Amino acid sequence: MADILVYSEQLSTAKELTYKAKEFAGALGLGASAAVLGPDASAKAPDLAAVGADKIYVSEDPALAELAIDVVADALAQIAKEADATYVLLGSTRLGKELAGRLAQKLDAGAATDVNAVEVADGVLVAAHYSFGGATVARETIDTPVKVLAVMPKTFEIDAPSAGAGEVVTPSLSLSPSPVKLVGRKEKEGESVNLEGAVNLVCIGRGFGTKEDIELANQLCAALNAELGCTKSLCDWEWLPEARLVGLSGAKTKPSLYVSVGISGQVQHTVGVGTSKIIACINKDEKALMFGASDYGIVGDLYEVLPVLTEKLKAL
Amino acid sequence: MNIIVPVKTNVDTEMVRIKNREPVLEGVPYKLGDLDKNALEAALQLAAEVGDSKVIAVTVNEGNRKIKDTIKEALAMGADEAYIIDDPAALAADQAGIAKIIAKAVEKIGDYDLVIFAEGSTDKYSGQVGPRVAEQLGLPEIGYARKIVAGGAGVQVDRGMGDFIETWETTLPAVVTVTSEINEPRVCTLMNIMKAGKKPQTDWTLADLDLDADTVASRNTLISNLAEEQARKNVVFEGTIEEQVDKLIDALIKEGVLEA
Numbered sequence: 001m002a003d004i005l006v007y008s009e010q011l012s013t014a015k016e017l018t019y020k021a022k023e024f025a026g027a028l029g030l031g032a033s034a035a036v037l038g039p040d041a042s043a044k045a046p047d048l049a050a051v052g053a054d055k056i057y058v059s060e061d062p063a064l065a066e067l068a069i070d071v072v073a074d075a076l077a078q079i080a081k082e083a084d085a086t087y088v089l090l091g092s093t094r095l096g097k098e099l100a101g102r103l104a105q106k107l108d109a110g111a112a113t114d115v116n117a118v119e120v121a122d123g124v125l126v127a128a129h130y131s132f133g134g135a136t137v138a139r140e141t142i143d144t145p146v147k148v149l150a151v152m153p154k155t156f157e158i159d160a161p162s163a164g165a166g167e168v169v170t171p172s173l174s175l176s177p178s179p180v181k182l183v184g185r186k187e188k189e190g191e192s193v194n195l196e197g198a199v200n201l202v203c204i205g206r207g208f209g210t211k212e213d214i215e216l217a218n219q220l221c222a223a224l225n226a227e228l229g230c231t232k233s234l235c236d237w238e239w240l241p242e243a244r245l246v247g248l249s250g251a252k253t254k255p256s257l258y259v260s261v262g263i264s265g266q267v268q269h270t271v272g273v274g275t276s277k278i279i280a281c282i283n284k285d286e287k288a289l290m291f292g293a294s295d296y297g298i299v300g301d302l303y304e305v306l307p308v309l310t311e312k313l314k315a316l
Numbered sequence: 317m318n319i320i321v322p323v324k325t326n327v328d329t330e331m332v333r334i335k336n337r338e339p340v341l342e343g344v345p346y347k348l349g350d351l352d353k354n355a356l357e358a359a360l361q362l363a364a365e366v367g368d369s370k371v372i373a374v375t376v377n378e379g380n381r382k383i384k385d386t387i388k389e390a391l392a393m394g395a396d397e398a399y400i401i402d403d404p405a406a407l408a409a410d411q412a413g414i415a416k417i418i419a420k421a422v423e424k425i426g427d428y429d430l431v432i433f434a435e436g437s438t439d440k441y442s443g444q445v446g447p448r449v450a451e452q453l454g455l456p457e458i459g460y461a462r463k464i465v466a467g468g469a470g471v472q473v474d475r476g477m478g479d480f481i482e483t484w485e486t487t488l489p490a491v492v493t494v495t496s497e498i499n500e501p502r503v504c505t506l507m508n509i510m511k512a513g514k515k516p517q518t519d520w521t522l523a524d525l526d527l528d529a530d531t532v533a534s535r536n537t538l539i540s541n542l543a544e545e546q547a548r549k550n551v552v553f554e555g556t557i558e559e560q561v562d563k564l565i566d567a568l569i570k571e572g573v574l575e576a
Contacts, residue, residue, distance in 0.1 A: 102457070104444065141537045186481055187480055267329075292550060295549040
């Protein structure tokens with residue numbers, strides 16, 4: 001039987017994709033299988049069985065030790081053939097996007113990346129992703145025999161998993177070591193940031209006049225117990241690290257409350273906050289696009305609004 | 317070191333307006349992609365560092381009527397020459413098709429050490445073309461570079477991966493894709509813009525690359541491409557700052573996203 005094959009180097013993403021692949025597989029009359037690659041791959045197999053994988057292709061081939069993209073693509077192309085995969089679902093992480101192009105080329109497949117919704121229609125999967133820098137959402141089908149979809153992490157929620165058969169298969173792979181070698185790995189300087197998991201999020205933009213003024217936003221974050229994010233300009237000016245970038249080229253967040261301060265509201269930013277439960281914005285320009293993307297807005301100078309807001313929140 | 321930089325000229329996405337959820341593209345100007353300028357800048361810096369180098373820009377015309385003007389910006393930044401693949405059939409290409417065109421062009425130009433792409437284009441941002449070209453040319457590839465230096469086996473590349481910065485090294489020739497954090501692209505002076513007009517530009521059609529319309533035609537079907545429906549409340553408060561803040565806090569408490 002033809003299969004939907006799932007792979008992501010992130011176990012949490014692989015689980016979400018496998019869970020959903022089982023649902024799609026049921027609707028399309030396909031099987032749901034998953035691949036786990038690299039050191040400790042076999043330890044992850046039971047987790048994927050638990051969320052619905054019927055077959056799990058496991059390889060700890062030494063050529064996969066560093067998960068170099070060309071070797072991973074080679075391994076997955078061979079597994080996709082063995083599994084007779086018609087769809088390959090990848091996580092649209094940085095590595096996953098890179099892999100999508102390389103693997104699709106090997107399989108002579110069409111591909112879609114940064115997919116943020118998938119639905120079954122007329123016996124095929126329809127993938128949605130942003131277009132025109134986030135201004136629109138393109139929905140497309142891929143018409144090649146094998147189709148590669150790289151899906152954003154956290155697109156699917158695992159609510160009621162049912163285990164699959166979980167048969168572990170050791171594929172016979174023919175792999176060569178990559179000419180690309182990992183020579184070093186160091187932690188990024190500065191504190192670690194988890195914008196994707198933030199319950200409350202405050203983002204700041206070009207409305208801030210100097211780097212020192214960010215302290216006003218830090219105080220609001222403390223009062224709201226929120227993480228601080230920003231638009232691309234502030235990263236370009238090196239006021240804040242790239243880890244705090246929210247939007248098309250940064251984090252895609254899902255906070256319960258999102259407060260936008262001094263942000264014009266270009267789609268390149270708002271695509272990163274579109275699924276917030278409630279959006280509030282503060283901007284002195286009443287014509288700012290951000291008001292149209294918000295539930296509640298205050299028209300005012302952030303230098304006047306933030307101290308008042310912070311004080312009143314602290315007094316709650 | 318000869319460096320080829322495939323660049324895209326795409327519609328200025330900030331100028332795309334939405335009418336009845338449809339993007340209005342009429343009259344929207346094309347420009348050299350923002351990230352493509354980072355790729356060019358990275359190539360120019362590396363070329364200057366290594367010396368005795370050449371930087372070659374390549375672009376596929378995807379509907380830009382002023383492609384020669386737009387590509388001139390790449391030459392004004394410092395690219396030594398440009399190749400433009402201008403063929404109506406390219407308008408119907410998808411990422412796989414564009415990658416085929418670029419891979420053939422790179423082969424035809426020949427004598428290169430490095431191909432530097434942006435991590436994605438400013439409009440579609442799919443990130444497929446660089447890795448697809450690497451695969452077709454059978455080259456090693458390193459994605460998401462924030463730093464490229466000549467050294468080791470060929471080049472060493474730093475890339476940001478979550479909380480870590482990884483350094484990877486590869487032999488040449490190779491493909492590298494870059495992120496915006498790698499540099500601040502130079503601004504062109506008027507003098508450079510004038511000089512750019514005299515730099516060599518070569519036009520190719522698909523036939524020049526032994527390709528045809530069928531080979532590059534899209535194999536995806538676009539069902540719709542619409543702006544998302546805005547389901548936000550769009551309440552804008554009135555009154556003094558103090559009053560507006562009070563109203564906001566009340567509203568957030570009622571929404572259940574703030575505890576009283």
